[in-house]
Amino acid sequence: MKPLDIAIAGLGPAGLAAALALARSGHRVRLFDQFDEPRPVGSGLMMQPAGLAVLDWLGLGEALRRLGAPIDRLFGREAHSGRIVLDVRYETLGNGRCGLAVHRAALFNVLFDKVKASGAAVETKVKIAAIDRMSGRRPVLVAGGGRRFGPFDLVIDALGSRSPLMDEAAAPAARRSLAYGALWTTLPWIAGAFDARVLEQRYERASVMIGVLPVGRRFSGDSAQTTFFWSLKAENHARWKAQGLGPWRDQVTRLWPETETLIAQIDDPDQMVLAAYGHHTLPLPFGDRVAFIGDSAHSTSPQLGQGANMALLDVRALCGALDQASDLDQALAFYARQRRFHIRLYQLMSSMFTPFYQSDSHVLPLFRDWLVAPASRVPLVARALARIVSGDIGLGRDV
Template sequence: MKQLDIGVAGAGPAGLAAALFLSRAGHRVEILERFEAPAPVGSGLLMQPTGLTVLAALGLFETIQSLGSRIDRLHGADATSGRTVLDVRYDAAPGGRYGLAVQRAALFNTLHDAVVVDGIRIRTGVNLASVETRGDRAVLKNAEGVEVGDYDLVIDASGARSVLAAKSVTAPAIREMTYGAFWATLDGQGGAYDRRALSQRYDKAKVMIGLLPTGRAQVGEPHRVAFFWSLKVGDVDEVKAAGLDRWKTIIRNYWPDCVSFLDQIEDWDQLTLARYAHRTAQPPFSERLVFIGDSAHSTSPQLGQGANMALLDAAALSHALVSCADLPSALAAYARARRNHVRLFQLLSLAFTPFYQSDSSVIAWVRDRLVSTIAKVPPMPALLASIVAGTLIDPFGPAGLTERKWQEDLSLLSGMA
């Protein structure tokens, strides 16, 4: 394909990764960001072998590895009885896979620094409102209706509540999720937590508390831990009105080991409320506007696939643009490459959600008694490991990727602090 002028809306992981791939493929790329200075949003996240393979393709694996915390399993227990109800281990499936928990700032800094080194232009303070097609060009306009860019292709990487996606002819219906979560990034020094696991405590499906070691944002900084507490979005005001001390007491009664983290929270402003929505753009493009990441698809966070799916989208779109002779063919190829993987993991995330975030005591009983028992019977441990890793079906080949050889890094990662 000829060299394209490409505008990328959004400087999150999806937009930054897409810009890197496409700039290195010879296209002219600029990123448009609505904030005055690009910055990460959120607390911690779990990088899976899928997202890590994309970063490896960009030459950024060693950087993110040096910042993150290796995760070997996901473990959850009933807060009252202490009974294990979730225990998913990556090594239950062959291949030497593992997760890498990172601060969102670490992922952002890794990608943003590479964009700066590559000389890709970032325009800040651009509040995009619409895109229209004029002949063979896509014209971006801001909230005042002023033209801010003219491109062969616009990539919308501006998130689940994208204005560009909402105004598109392929705009998907948005299903707001009942449950969200409070998140905070806290000092892990001296805290009681499993350094190699995502650990959770449950009270039926109404309460979910979690600790995730997330490494450091930059080399030389202390290691941090992401703390989260699930709750109904509609209950947030009531919880806050009851007071921070009461909230801490509730959590402390469920999980005493959280005391050292709770002591660091002195104000509600230290907690970020994450809201979730389910949506799927079908197809993930409209004329010369293409969607990646949460602009294309989003769902509940139960499988921790969001950032990883976004990175896979960036790789798949770049691969399609390299492999096809014209833009319409490339966009159709991108949609095909991601269709099955996205649909499967959105379905799985929705299916798992009621077991961990719902008002149903029956579903929680089924989870604790039946599902947790079945999960121990082969081949279920390996199947669950593949689901968590994002590799239940091949996400790599359609995106033009070759999965990294994880076992080559095993001895190095085992010695990480």
């Protein structure tokens, strides 16, 4: 396919990875972002082997590995009994595979530095609001204040789960907000307090989940960081802030005494940022000269740790489709076929697993603790769980 004029809305991992890959393939790329200066949003995240393979394809894997924290195990206990209710070990996959926990700033910086060098143009202070087709089939992006950009051969929507462009999809998505979200913050890592290669969690039924994730460094020369998270209903956030940190600290240390030194570094409720979750999947992640990637195309809770990985897999599939197809319509249809099964499988599994760890149910956590957890120690089941977390179940050979 001849080089295209491509607009990418959103400078998250999906948008940046797409810009880099498409610019390298010879396409003319313009990125649009609403912030005054390009910057990451959020705390730490898990890169799984499937997503790391895409970063290796982009030539960025080693740079990110030098900053991130290798994760060998996902481990969780019931807070009162101490019973092990989560134990996923990457070693069951063989070949030295593991997860990689990274600060979003590290992932952003590694991607953005390469995007700047690729020749892709970056437009800041542009909040994309709509697509206008009045001038013909080629889409024009409309921003706040009525500013217009384009026309383009292709628009890629990487604006996330609240994108205003999703009505451009060939079929609408059913959106469902999830009651539970999480409070997140990044803190300096305390050496010796926790295992530096383990994502560790504690649970009280399914209504409380506490997590400690070592995420490595934000940039070369930085000190090691930790992401700390606390499960919370979005509707209870204002009440949580109003009660002050004292009662909350007491609750956390009662459930997980080892966190006392860590959370002592939190002295302002605003250090904890609320992430609200929702679930949607576009039946077709494209429209007329529009492609949707990452959370614009599909979003769910982060229980399986797949958000950034699914976005990167979308980028790999879309770029491959554009390279292989003879025209744009064919490429977009091929992209959708490549990603359909994998996306639906992981959306389904995430929907199934989430209530066991984030819900008001009293029955599901009992089922989790007394049946699912023991079964996970059976070798075949342990390997299956590790493969689910790694992100490679149901992944087509060409993605």
